[in-house]
Structure formats: structure tokens, C-alpha cells
Amino acid sequence: MTKRELLLVSLVLLTPALHGCFPAIVAGGGAAVLMAEDRRSSGTYIDDQSIELKASRRISERYDDKIHLDVTSFNRFVLLVGEAPDQATKDDIGVLALGVENVRNVQNEIFIGPNTSGSTHANDAYITSKVKARFVSENKFQPNHVKVVTENGVVYLMGLVKHKEGDDAADIASSTGGAQRVVKVFEYID
Secondary structure (H helix, E strand, C coil): CCHHHHHHHHHHHHHHHHCCCHHHHHHHCHHHHHHHCCCCCHHHHHHHHHHHHHHHHHHHHHHHHHCEEEEEEECCEEEEEEEECCHHHHHHHHHHHHCCCCCCEEEECCEECCCCCHHHHHHHHHHHHHHHHHHHHHCCCCHHHCEEEEECCEEEEEEEECHHHHHHHHHHHHCCCCCCEEEEEEEECC
């Protein structure tokens, strides 16, 4: 394995630990590299970080620890995953996220039921890491064009991709150990 490949795999494996930690990435200079190869404009990239923080804060203020939620924004398109106690709560969370400035759309994939365990969250992070590492090793598309979110074994794929890239990403994710299902949340550019 070359130094570059080793560096990419290391970065991919560390990404779950840095989720939502934009200041740490900026401090390390990694954001400039990520933005340079991203299909989003730098303004949209920063908007996505802001959307995630604002939506998470709004929802947390209302529901605190009654729910488990991950908010992911890509190109101002928000994906909500996690667990809520009932449909009314799930719907309200979607409305709160849609009300955040610059949000274009929300895909609400929140499951109705009890919060998942810490071991489930750790397993989800592991699955995400494996999918991202396989994106690098398969070398079929630029790995940072696809954002990977895993919740309770379901792998969600987001990004601005060509149809072939989206299909390749879904094939790789679906054949990764532990992935129970793959949901494409792509915007296509071809």
C-alpha cells in the first residue's frame, strides 16, 4: 500500500470520530483539502456544517434525551436518522429541521421506537468506516463525493454524483459486512 493510500485509509477510519467536529478539521487544515475536491461550493460546504449544528441544537432544545438523532446535511439537503418515541415527534423533528435557514429539503428516516444502544452506535460507526475504506480501495470514484451515514445497520449514501458513481457506491456499500440495507439519498449531476 502506498503512503497516499495509507493516509487516505487512515483519514477515512478517523472520520467517524470527527463527525460534527468542524473546528478540529479546520484547525488541522483538512477542511481546505476536503473543500478543494468537493463538488459543493465552499459556501455550501460551510452552510452544510452550519445547518447540521443549528438543526441539532433546535431539536435538542425541544427533545433533549427523549430521542436519538443524527442530522446530516449535504448540498443543503438534510438527512435525519435515529429513533423517536412516536410519529408526532418524528414529524415535528422534520418540521424543525426544515425551518433551519438554507435547508432545501429534508429526508426524515427516523425510526419509531426505543433509542438504540451504545454498542449499536459503535457498530454503525464501524460499518461506516468499512464502507469508506472500501470506497478508497475500490477506486471507482472520488470517495469524498459520497457521504456515508449508518444507523442501526442501514447505510445511507448522500452526495452530488453521476449515476454510475451512485450505483458503484451502492454496490460497494451493500456488499460490505454488517450493512443490512442501503438507501440512496443522492442528487445526480448527469
